[in-house]
Amino acid sequence: MKTGISRLRLTNFRSYAELDLSFGSEGKPVALFGPNGAGKTNVLEAISYLTAGRGLRSAKLSDVARRVGEDVYPLWSVVADLYSPFGEHRIGTGMVAGAERRQMRIDGKSTTHQADLADVFRCLWLTPAQDRLFCGDPNARRRFLDRIVQAFDPLHANRLSDYQATLKQWLCLLREGRWDNAWLSGLEQQLVENGIAIAASRLDIVGRLGGYLTVTEDPSFPAAEIQLTGLLEQALLTQSAVMVEDTFMGHLKNARKICAEGGNLTGPHTSDFIVIHKQQNRSADMCSTGEQKALLLSIILAEMRAQMAEQGKCPVLLLDEVAAHLDSRRRNTLFEILLTRPAQVFMTTTDQRIFSDFTGQIDQFDVEEKQEITKVA
Ligand SMILES: Nc1ncnc2c1ncn2[C@@H]1O[C@H](COP(=O)(O)OP(=O)(O)OP(=O)(O)O)[C@@H](O)[C@H]1O
Numbered sequence: 001m002k003t004g005i006s007r008l009r010l011t012n013f014r015s016y017a018e019l020d021l022s023f024g025s026e027g028k029p030v031a032l033f034g035p036n037g038a039g040k041t042n043v044l045e046a047i048s049y050l051t052a053g054r055g056l057r058s059a060k061l062s063d064v065a066r067r068v069g070e071d072v073y074p075l076w077s078v079v080a081d082l083y084s085p086f087g088e089h090r091i092g093t094g095m096v097a098g099a100e101r102r103q104m105r106i107d108g109k110s111t112t113h114q115a116d117l118a119d120v121f122r123c124l125w126l127t128p129a130q131d132r133l134f135c136g137d138p139n140a141r142r143r144f145l146d147r148i149v150q151a152f153d154p155l156h157a158n159r160l161s162d163y164q165a166t167l168k169q170w171l172c173l174l175r176e177g178r179w180d181n182a183w184l185s186g187l188e189q190q191l192v193e194n195g196i197a198i199a200a201s202r203l204d205i206v207g208r209l210g211g212y213l214t215v216t217e218d219p220s221f222p223a224a225e226i227q228l229t230g231l232l233e234q235a236l237l238t239q240s241a242v243m244v245e246d247t248f249m250g251h252l253k254n255a256r257k258i259c260a261e262g263g264n265l266t267g268p269h270t271s272d273f274i275v276i277h278k279q280q281n282r283s284a285d286m287c288s289t290g291e292q293k294a295l296l297l298s299i300i301l302a303e304m305r306a307q308m309a310e311q312g313k314c315p316v317l318l319l320d321e322v323a324a325h326l327d328s329r330r331r332n333t334l335f336e337i338l339l340t341r342p343a344q345v346f347m348t349t350t351d352q353r354i355f356s357d358f359t360g361q362i363d364q365f366d367v368e369e370k371q372e373i374t375k376v377a
Pocket residue numbers: 013014015016034035036037038039040041042043063064065066067068350
């Protein structure tokens with residue numbers, strides 16, 4: 001039995017006042033097609049909210065609530081019926097009256113534990129915004145990396161948010177000229193502890209993922225290598241954690257003056273990574289747009305295999321604008337691979353014809369501008 005969503009219900013989510021979609025429970029890939037602005041990505045985004053975090057658009061919660069002119073409907077919800085070899089669950093999320101944060105429910109019970117969520121539902125996504133991941137903003141690249149790490153190390157997200165909060169406080173003290181040595185040293189100790197743990201976890205997970213990335217399922221999705229370029233990640237390759245702790249502590253002390261004058265600190269919050277296209281022995285940012293997309297898909301497919309092998313659970317995959325930058329041969333190879341996954345895949349496109357060779361194998365839904373979605377094949 002595959003893992004997937006048999007029914008998805010949205011209320012006041014983005015463009016949808018109400019939506020109720022049934023997908024069966026065979027785990028067939030789902031394709032949503034329709035014109036620009038019809039509401040395809042909104043459906044994928046709703047599914048992405050069934051995990052912790054800010055969803056596939058990294059949106060503000062207030063942006064997700066349905067708006068019609070000046071009217072906002074703040075109480076939105078996403079509810080999914082799930083099936084997997086481990087059983088069935090109903091999982092839901094949304095805003096309830098009086099709450100500031102979005103709520104999560106599993107089988108009717110509230111939860112805030114990411115591990116509980118990951119136990120019943122996981123998903124990965126690729127969006128057109130990530131098509132330039134290898135050449136674009138390093139922050140987006142780091143977020144991409146950290147999501148991979150979080151799937152294997154649930155404590156990683158907490159460490160990252162603690163590190164960011166401590167860093168903010170440390171910079172604030174320095175920039176406001178409040179040189180309280182004991183206070184600064186205490187914050188530096190926390191930055192060192194969390195910083196080393198973050199870097200070590202990234203190294204560990206990237207190393208493990210590397211094993212899956214060297215095996216290609218098809219040459220269309222090339223073997224790749226990920227190299228971390230962060231200060232601590234590099235140091236941990238050759239030095240013990242204790243030595244790197246001392247080095248980072250010294251680095252923080254030295255950076256006090258520079259940061260007080262408005263300069264920036266380097267550390268795990270500025271780490272980056274490089275992906276190497278193995279067959280071509282070329283870094284991803286030098287590859288063509290289609291090759292970069294294929295590399296991203298290689299990473300996502302490897303991550304699915306790694307989660308399945310190491311944790312026994314396969315994540316649902318969300319591929320927004322699945323056809324973008326891929327030639328027809330690569331596209332068809334991708335669909336062939338996706339059909340064999342143990343978890344459901346949701347895809348969007350503006351061009352239904354790309355699925356013409358897969359009638360009966362991929363469930364196709366017509367998303368119309370009037371916010372109605374109908375199964376057509
Ligand atoms: N909070 C909101 N309330 C109401 N409508 C919204 C909200 N946020 C976004 N929309 C609208 O939802 C519509 C559908 O957006 P969506 O991104 O899902 O389209 P799409 O089908 O993926 O289009 P494309 O092919 O261009 O990617 C858009 O017209 C968008 O402006």
